Amino acid sequence: GDSVTQMEGPVTLSEEAFLTINCTYTATGYPSLFWYVQYPGEGLQLLLKATKADDKGSNKGFEATYRKETTSFHLEKGSVQVSDSAVYFCALSPHQGAQKLVFGQGTRLTINP
Amino acid sequence: DAGVIQSPRHEVTEMGQEVTLRCKPISGHDYLFWYRQTMMRGLELLIYFNNNVPIDDSGMPEDRFSAKMPNASFSTLKIQPSEPRDSAVYFCASTIEGAGNTIYFGEGSWLTVV
Numbered sequence: 001g002d003s004v005t006q007m008e009g010p011v012t013l014s015e016e017a018f019l020t021i022n023c024t025y026t027a028t029g030y031p032s033l034f035w036y037v038q039y040p041g042e043g044l045q046l047l048l049k050a051t052k053a054d055d056k057g058s059n060k061g062f063e064a065t066y067r068k069e070t071t072s073f074h075l076e077k078g079s080v081q082v083s084d085s086a087v088y089f090c091a092l093s094p095h096q097g098a099q100k101l102v103f104g105q106g107t108r109l110t111i112n113p
Numbered sequence: 114d115a116g117v118i119q120s121p122r123h124e125v126t127e128m129g130q131e132v133t134l135r136c137k138p139i140s141g142h143d144y145l146f147w148y149r150q151t152m153m154r155g156l157e158l159l160i161y162f163n164n165n166v167p168i169d170d171s172g173m174p175e176d177r178f179s180a181k182m183p184n185a186s187f188s189t190l191k192i193q194p195s196e197p198r199d200s201a202v203y204f205c206a207s208t209i210e211g212a213g214n215t216i217y218f219g220e221g222s223w224l225t226v227v
Contacts, residue, residue, distance in 0.1 A: 032214050043117070043204055043218035044156075051213065089156065093214040099144045100169065101216055105155040 023090035117219035138207030
């Protein structure tokens with residue numbers, strides 16, 4: 001079945017460091033890919049998404065590129081801030097029109113000043 | 114615009130008691146989801162509705178769990194009887210056809226069963 005695998009956390013970085021959180025997926029067909037972020041005590045919020053191969057999603061300085069050849073959607077940010085501390089979830093929607101999401105296990109990110 | 118509204122935000126109950134979690138989706142949305150989040154299993158989709166009709170309930174753990182959506186603006190997730198292993202954060206989420214699979218989450222109901 002469809003699944004998402006994220007790099008294990010927790011991840012701890014210093015402010016202004018470069019961030020990569022790896023995400024790979026298994027799916028039949030052509031899924032859409034997402035990154036959601038969960039701040040402490042809150043629900044999940046969409047961070048960015050990409051709906052087809054080679055698309056790049058970006059938001060708030062974060063980027064991720066849909067790589068069909070490697071079935072990956074790694075999240076990157078060039079210079080992290082303390083306010084980026086949160087749990088990040090990679091997710092897929094099995095195909096266009098399928099409304100449900102399959103989530104990875106989440107990666108907890110802590111940024112120290 | 115109001116987002117997805119869940120109640121209660123926090124609930125502590127004793128084993129064996131009935132628990133009812135409530136959700137009001139974003140107005141106009143035609144899909145509603147119930148997710149459960151635990152440290153051990155992460156985020157699990159329990160059930161989702163389209164136009165108030167349950168589409169996929171394969172994630173509902175067992176018969177103790179039931180979900181209803183009597184109208185487009187209200188859904189409930191009920192656990193009866195509750196057990197300590199049901200302790201988790203339960204999220205409701207909604208979306209609308211044509212939203213590009215973007216799903217909007219509520220802030221969650223934090224359930225502790227003692």
